[in-house]
Amino acid sequence: MRIRFRRRVRAAITNPSLQVALDRNAERRMAAWNEAFASLPDVEDLRQRAREVRQHTLENLDHYLERFTRRLVENGVRVHRADDADEACRLAVSIAQARGATLVAKSKSMTTDEIGLNYALQQVGIRVVETDLGEFIVQLRGEPSAHIITPAVHLLREDVAATFERELGMPYSTDVEDMNAAVHKVLREIFLEAQVGVSGVNFGVVETGTLCLVTNEGNGRMVTTLPSIHIAIMGVERLVPTLDDLALMLQLLPRSATGQKITSYVTLIQGPRREGEPDGPDERHVILLDNGRLAMANSPIAESLLCIRCGACLNVCPVFREIGGHAYGSVYPGPIGSVVSPGLFGLSDFGHLAKASTLCGACQEVCPIGIDLPTMLLRVRDAYTKNTPQPPAMRLAMSLYAWLMISPWRYRLAQRLGAWGSRLLPRQAGWLPTLPPPLSAWTASRHFPTFAFQPFLARRKKLNYGAKPMLTPQRQKRETEPFAKRPQSEDVVERFGRELEDIGGTFIRCKEGEAPDQVVAHLRKLSVKTLIAWGEQQPSLNAVIHRLKDEGFEILDPDLPRGSGPGRDQRLADLGRVDAGLTGAIAGVAETGTLVVPAGRNRSQLASLLPPVHLVLLPVGVIYQTMADWMAEGGEEAIAGTSSLNLISGPSRTADIEMTLTIGVHGPGQVIVFCLD
Amino acid sequence: MIGTIQLFVTCLIDSLFPEIGEAVVEVLTRAGVQVAIPQEQTCCGQPAFNAGYRDQARKMARHTIEVLDDTVGPVVVPSGSCAAMIRHGYLELFADDPTWLLRANALAERTYELSEFLVDQLGVVDLGASFIGRLAYHPSCHLLRELGVDHQPLDLLEGVAMAQVHRLEPECCGFGGVFAVDQPEISTEMLKRKLAEINQSGAGVVVGCDVSCLMHIEGGLRHIGSSVRCAHLAQVLAGREATLR
Numbered sequence: 001m002r003i004r005f006r007r008r009v010r011a012a013i014t015n016p017s018l019q020v021a022l023d024r025n026a027e028r029r030m031a032a033w034n035e036a037f038a039s040l041p042d043v044e045d046l047r048q049r050a051r052e053v054r055q056h057t058l059e060n061l062d063h064y065l066e067r068f069t070r071r072l073v074e075n076g077v078r079v080h081r082a083d084d085a086d087e088a089c090r091l092a093v094s095i096a097q098a099r100g101a102t103l104v105a106k107s108k109s110m111t112t113d114e115i116g117l118n119y120a121l122q123q124v125g126i127r128v129v130e131t132d133l134g135e136f137i138v139q140l141r142g143e144p145s146a147h148i149i150t151p152a153v154h155l156l157r158e159d160v161a162a163t164f165e166r167e168l169g170m171p172y173s174t175d176v177e178d179m180n181a182a183v184h185k186v187l188r189e190i191f192l193e194a195q196v197g198v199s200g201v202n203f204g205v206v207e208t209g210t211l212c213l214v215t216n217e218g219n220g221r222m223v224t225t226l227p228s229i230h231i232a233i234m235g236v237e238r239l240v241p242t243l244d245d246l247a248l249m250l251q252l253l254p255r256s257a258t259g260q261k262i263t264s265y266v267t268l269i270q271g272p273r274r275e276g277e278p279d280g281p282d283e284r285h286v287i288l289l290d291n292g293r294l295a296m297a298n299s300p301i302a303e304s305l306l307c308i309r310c311g312a313c314l315n316v317c318p319v320f321r322e323i324g325g326h327a328y329g330s331v332y333p334g335p336i337g338s339v340v341s342p343g344l345f346g347l348s349d350f351g352h353l354a355k356a357s358t359l360c361g362a363c364q365e366v367c368p369i370g371i372d373l374p375t376m377l378l379r380v381r382d383a384y385t386k387n388t389p390q391p392p393a394m395r396l397a398m399s400l401y402a403w404l405m406i407s408p409w410r411y412r413l414a415q416r417l418g419a420w421g422s423r424l425l426p427r428q429a430g431w432l433p434t435l436p437p438p439l440s441a442w443t444a445s446r447h448f449p450t451f452a453f454q455p456f457l458a459r460r461k462k463l464n465y466g467a468k469p470m471l472t473p474q475r476q477k478r479e480t481e482p483f484a485k486r487p488q489s490e491d492v493v494e495r496f497g498r499e500l501e502d503i504g505g506t507f508i509r510c511k512e513g514e515a516p517d518q519v520v521a522h523l524r525k526l527s528v529k530t531l532i533a534w535g536e537q538q539p540s541l542n543a544v545i546h547r548l549k550d551e552g553f554e555i556l557d558p559d560l561p562r563g564s565g566p567g568r569d570q571r572l573a574d575l576g577r578v579d580a581g582l583t584g585a586i587a588g589v590a591e592t593g594t595l596v597v598p599a600g601r602n603r604s605q606l607a608s609l610l611p612p613v614h615l616v617l618l619p620v621g622v623i624y625q626t627m628a629d630w631m632a633e634g635g636e637e638a639i640a641g642t643s644s645l646n647l648i649s650g651p652s653r654t655a656d657i658e659m660t661l662t663i664g665v666h667g668p669g670q671v672i673v674f675c676l677d
Numbered sequence: 678m679i680g681t682i683q684l685f686v687t688c689l690i691d692s693l694f695p696e697i698g699e700a701v702v703e704v705l706t707r708a709g710v711q712v713a714i715p716q717e718q719t720c721c722g723q724p725a726f727n728a729g730y731r732d733q734a735r736k737m738a739r740h741t742i743e744v745l746d747d748t749v750g751p752v753v754v755p756s757g758s759c760a761a762m763i764r765h766g767y768l769e770l771f772a773d774d775p776t777w778l779l780r781a782n783a784l785a786e787r788t789y790e791l792s793e794f795l796v797d798q799l800g801v802v803d804l805g806a807s808f809i810g811r812l813a814y815h816p817s818c819h820l821l822r823e824l825g826v827d828h829q830p831l832d833l834l835e836g837v838a839m840a841q842v843h844r845l846e847p848e849c850c851g852f853g854g855v856f857a858v859d860q861p862e863i864s865t866e867m868l869k870r871k872l873a874e875i876n877q878s879g880a881g882v883v884v885g886c887d888v889s890c891l892m893h894i895e896g897g898l899r900h901i902g903s904s905v906r907c908a909h910l911a912q913v914l915a916g917r918e919a920t921l922r
Binding site: 006009010013318319322323354355356357358359360361362364365374375378381382383384385386394395398399401402404405406407408411415418428429431433438439441442443444445446447448449450451452454455456457459460461 | 737
């Protein structure tokens with residue numbers, strides 16, 4: 001394994017386009033990271049609290065797993081436990097086979113990569129399509145992901161264009177918008193046809209049995225809403241006890257991962273489609289995967305289970321920047337991967353990864369949970385040298401070195417030998433340009449200094465030097481800079497509008513009575529003819545809908561027939577062609593420009609997902625400053641009471657190709673909010 | 678008031694760069710403390726610890742603790758990573774050995790990196806040094822992130838008359854101990870990045886608080902035929918010749 005690792009490292013270092021891609025990743029990601037955290041007061045306090053939550057959860061994992069499972073079952077979710085990868089695959093395959101599935105649409109999930117789910121499904125003749133843009137690209141290329149957040153990080157747009165030309169038959173174009181449009185078309189059909197949707201889970205919330213997915217493109221919402229079967233696969237450690245804890249994690253995860261205050265979509269799933277709801281899967285399954293995690297929880301590297309998979313440690317790692325993700329040869333690359341890969345998949349095959357680090361600590365510094373990755377790496381190295389065969393020369397050298405160093409006279413003798421040895425080698429300006437193997441690895445790119453004939457200790461045998469009186473202190477210890485003060489409290493509504501427009505949404509403020517006129521005017525401007533809309537709701541929405549009908553707009557029935565069959569397929573095809581969606585929102589969050597859009601009776605989820613334009617009526621009175629404010633004032637009950645609920649922040653987006661932001665991938669490209677006074 | 682400090686000079690300075698040790702003594706005495714130099718000291722054991730050979734590292738750690746246990750007063754180390762080894766690494770090494778952990782803790786509590794000691798403990802920032810030209814300061818990783826020492830060396834450099842100081846990005850130079858020979862390709866690429874940044878800074882001298890990193894950087898500078906040299910902070914503060922050797 002380590003020989004293959006060296007070979008992959010060399011290949012990566014000598015690959016010029018990979019080097020360009022990795023440099024860009026490091027630079028852009030860290031710039032975005034800095035900006036995202038600058039908007040947050042008390043970062044250290046947040047990190048500390050997040051760490052405590054994760055630690056507490058892990059320390060009581062059995063208890064929380066049991067409660068979580070109970071809540072899921074109460075919510076109507078079918079729960080399966082898998083001890084290892086094989087068992088998890090068998091469970092997923094048997095669920096899909098029992099329903100006669102031929103096509104599975106997958107959203108991005110590292111856990112499914114970890115267990116090799118695609119392979120298992122394909123083995124039984126089920127087609128699997130990755131629907132995250134980055135994953136889709138690497139799947140077309142037959143490659144594994146190169147990064148846990150941005151799978152195609154190793155590719156330049158030219159590479160992607162060539163792949164699309166070859167695999168999709170699309171005309172060669174390096175225009176990122178063109179490429180995204182092509183993918184949109186291909187994948188839209190997959191979403192509509194797939195019988196089973198597979199997703200991962202970012203967090204499981206114990207108190208409500210919520211499955212939380214944090215996504216941007218909209219594909220995660222598609223695969224958890226459209227197919228009649230949804231299978232979610234999650235590691236057993238991915239729990240947080242309460243929705244408050246989740247809100248805390250949501251402040252850190254998107255910022256750390258992509259430099260966003262929040263992602264376009266945070267999907268909170270409580271259960272399958274309920275009576276009266278127009279859409280949503282008939283069955284939801286959760287596979288809780290151990291695969292070595294519980295054993296790790298009782299090992300010296302347990303702390304690495306606190307990880308929330310944001311990938312920040314990869315972006316900041318100077319080693320990752322040189323070698324990229326594939327060189328690691330594991331689903332989990334980078335600093336965290338060099339700890340969890342040996343932890344989950346075995347020391348003998350992956351322990352050597354821990355040696356590919358200078359222990360510079362940049363990973364720990366950037367980690368939102370403050371995981372002490374350098375110490376974790378050191379512990380893996382310790383276990384690796386103890387438990388796997390090491391080069392005998394290395395072991396001997398280390399023992400010899402220790403033997404010399406614990407005796408001052410042997411140490412001095414070694415210094416003398418070093419000094420004589422230095423004199424035997426060719427010198428250049430007092431340094432050694434070449435050393436014999438194995439030290440020639442050093443001098444391939446560096447000169448080495450010579451040993452001194454008279455070491456420092458030999459020069460300074462006298463014990464005490466200096467006797468002058470103390471200088472008076474010239475400066476007091478510098479106080480650490482306090483974090484920038486929180487911005488002045490301001491009008492919550494204004495803030496909401498500003499944040500929404502910042503992330504590409506449109507904000508329109510009007511009197512409740514003017515709403516029908518406003519909506520009609522906008523729809524005309526956008527040449528909208530057909531709509532999906534929420535059914536009977538609050539009066540303002542009803543008034544708009546009645547008016548739209550009067551004006552001759554076609555409002556389609558959003559109700560999806562359950563199960564499968566031609567009726568359902570036809571309805572889906574019709575809904576897929578609609579020009580716009582109209583929904584309400586039960587709350588807005590000013591800090592991030594977020595809309596709270598729940599599922600429910602007459603509340604089509606597809607209205608905010610399938611059409612290219614999403615119009616939202618938001619009463620001004622339900623806008624809160626922060627997510628926590630909303631949670632405290634009824635939000636928690638609202639979440640627990642729905643089968644699923646989306647926090648929508650602006651249009652659907654992706655940056656999977658060269659980190660070039662593109663709006664409107666699978667979900668709406670326009671989000672227009674009518675804020676009603 | 679601090680009377681006498683114990684200088685743990687580090688094996689690299691002792692064996693390869695004794696001139697830096699001289700400069701350290703000069704700086705400390707100029708700051709008004711007495712410098713004691715325990716003669717039995719050798720290596721702190723960090724290379725073995727970092728390579729995963731903990732049994733060997735523990736032997737060297739015990740030796741270092743024993744040598745310094747016999748002394749009183751602060752222990753000053755002119756190296757961020759060796760100071761970090763004593764302050765943090767030893768606690769990890771003896772986590773399961775209460776007797777030695779107690780001794781390691783006692784030593785950790787009185788151990789300081791040189792610039793940290795000068796600025797935070799003595800309150801000294803101006804040692805009367807001067808340097809004509811541009812200095813690039815390399816914030817070494819263990820100093821910066823394990824010890825949290827960043828402004829102290831910069832404060833001291835601010836006190837150097839006529840010097841123009843430029844702080845390099847806090848990015849690893851690629852040394853990493855055994856890493857430099859175990860993963861020479863990656864190490865070299867990281868070094869190249871650092872050398873390019875140094876070249877761009879226009880500095881004639883790279884100054885830092887970790888001899889291991891400086892030895893790595895200067896080795897790279899010499900390999901590519903650059904005339905830029907490295908110097909330990911103490912050399913600049915002592916007004917000595919600004920080069921490692």
